[in-house]
Amino acid sequence: MNWPRSEELLAANAQLVPGGLASLNRKADPVIAFVRAKGSRLWDIDGHEYIDYHAGFAPYILGHGDEDQNAAVIAALQSDLSNYGSGPTLEEGELARLFLKAVPHAEKVQFFNTGSEATSQAIRVARAWTGRSHIIKMQGGYNGHHNAVATNLMSTREQLGGVAIHGDAYPGVPFTAGIPPVEQALTHSVPFNDLAAVEQVAKRGEIAALITEPVLQNIGVVKPKPGYLQGLRDLADRYGFVLIFDEVKTGFRSSLGGYQAVAGVTADLSTYGKAVANGFPLAAMAGKSALLDLATSPDPAKRVLIAGTYNCHPVPVAAAIACLKKLMDPAQRVYDKLERLAQRLEAGQRDLFNRYGVPAVISRVGSASCVYFSTVEPADWWDILDHHDAAFDTRYRRALIERGIYHFPVIVKQGSISFAHSEADIDQTLEATESALRALTGHPKTT
Numbered sequence: 222m223n224w225p226r227s228e229e230l231l232a233a234n235a236q237l238v239p240g241g242l243a244s245l246n247r248k249a250d251p252v253i254a255f256v257r258a259k260g261s262r263l264w265d266i267d268g269h270e271y272i273d274y275h276a277g278f279a280p281y282i283l284g285h286g287d288e289d290q291n292a293a294v295i296a297a298l299q300s301d302l303s304n305y306g307s308g309p310t311l312e313e314g315e316l317a318r319l320f321l322k323a324v325p326h327a328e329k330v331q332f333f334n335t336g337s338e339a340t341s342q343a344i345r346v347a348r349a350w351t352g353r354s355h356i357i358k359m360q361g362g363y364n365g366h367h368n369a370v371a372t373n374l375m376s377t378r379e380q381l382g383g384v385a386i387h388g389d390a391y392p393g394v395p396f397t398a399g400i401p402p403v404e405q406a407l408t409h410s411v412p413f414n415d416l417a418a419v420e421q422v423a424k425r426g427e428i429a430a431l432i433t434e435p436v437l438q439n440i441g442v443v444k445p446k447p448g449y450l451q452g453l454r455d456l457a458d459r460y461g462f463v464l465i466f467d468e469v470k471t472g473f474r475s476s477l478g479g480y481q482a483v484a485g486v487t488a489d490l491s492t493y494g495k496a497v498a499n500g501f502p503l504a505a506m507a508g509k510s511a512l513l514d515l516a517t518s519p520d521p522a523k524r525v526l527i528a529g530t531y532n533c534h535p536v537p538v539a540a541a542i543a544c545l546k547k548l549m550d551p552a553q554r555v556y557d558k559l560e561r562l563a564q565r566l567e568a569g570q571r572d573l574f575n576r577y578g579v580p581a582v583i584s585r586v587g588s589a590s591c592v593y594f595s596t597v598e599p600a601d602w603w604d605i606l607d608h609h610d611a612a613f614d615t616r617y618r619r620a621l622i623e624r625g626i627y628h629f630p631v632i633v634k635q636g637s638i639s640f641a642h643s644e645a646d647i648d649q650t651l652e653a654t655e656s657a658l659r660a661l662t663g664h665p666k667t668t
């Protein structure tokens with residue numbers, strides 16, 4: 222399969238926009254320029270159709286162009302709503318009420334446009350609350366593009382220069398230039414599922430916050446071991462740092478209340494984005510009133526600036542309200558359907574990998590899943606680096622794309638099912654998977 226027009230478009234845009242794309246994280250091989258999306262389907266400029274499991278990096282929990290959401294957005298536009306930039310709005314109040322109903326462990330909520338804004342504000346709040354500057358993040362965790370967290374995603378051992386890896390914190394391995402060394406020195410990375418490494422840093426007494434996705438979903442789906450999240454909660458209480466669960470990916474996808482509702486462990490602050498508005502730009506920080514209320518602290522030394530020209534713009538707000546209403550509507554049974562489809566896909570994949578003799582671990586939380594070509598379910602990034610067959614993953618993703626199944630063509634990127642997917646989509650995906658495995662392995666195994 223070829224994508225000549227996609228490549229032409231990238232080259233033309235690259236004359237004007239560095240790299241040819243508005244987000245360099247969207248660059249992958251093959252380069253595919255999409256021109257249309259509806260429900261579970263995508264169409265590219267070269268005339269190919271796909272079943273989508275990328276979901277725009279996971280937001281589209283209802284699917285593309287959800288009719289109810291579209292109607293709500295059109296109604297907002299036709300109601301002469303604007304982004305007045307002065308005073309409260311009825312709609313932000315309505316969204317906050319719905320949000321806090323869906324996420325009952327949160328006492329208050331504040332809204333932004335992007336996940337990166339939410340995580341940077343949460344870190345700022347934690348620093349103001351504790352009067353400390355250092356933070357802990359996870360090796361293999363992605364919490365946005367800003368200086369505090371743009372470090373240690375898919376590091377190599379060489380980049381870490383021979384540190385002990387487990388039970389230890391790492392030097393920063395930034396994934397962007399331009400972070401001042403003084404800021405880099407404030408971020409400590411540790412392996413996921415390793416409480417000893419957290420304690421090692423925390424006992425120095427200078428940690429303002431630990432930020433982590435409760436399930437690492439930017440390196441597939443790396444689940445917390447039993448007791449790990451509670452262990453983080455206990456360490457936060459013992460050493461007085463703010464526990465931030467970054468639910469930008471897991472929020473409204475793992476369950477209505479996010480992964481915290483699944484795990485039964487509550488962070489002090491949590492961040493949301495993506496699925497909250499089914500693809501429209503809206504994000505949130507939620508949690509304890511005492512922390513969020515720093516925005517209006519009478520003490521200027523504690524007061525945290527929360528500001529943004531486009532915070533709660535009426536279009537994404539209408540989109541988020543419509544999305545939450547649908548996710549919360551018992552008649553829709555959204556999460557039941559997502560689970561049923563996800564189980565069907567997982568069972569089919571398991572059977573195929575077995576029949577074709579491909580060592581694979583399928584890690585799944587609800588509608589989010591990842592296939593690791595490995596015999597080891599990863600507990601952290603190092604397990605992926607050591608055991609996952611990255612070359613096979615690259616070939617597998619390419620083979621699926623060539624058969625009309627779109628997973629983002631970068632290793633260990635999460636697959637996401639939407640409410641718009643059907644059983645027929647899953648069955649078509651499994652047929653394509655079988656064809657891909659036949660091409661990659663030659664034949665089903667004989668024994």
Ligand SMILES: Cc1ncc(COP(=O)(O)O)c(C=O)c1O
Binds near residue numbers: 338364366494495
């Ligand atoms: C867990 C997590 N946190 C934060 C972000 C940053 O969100 P945004 O890209 O909307 O700034 C992402 C984006 O992928 C994410 O997956």
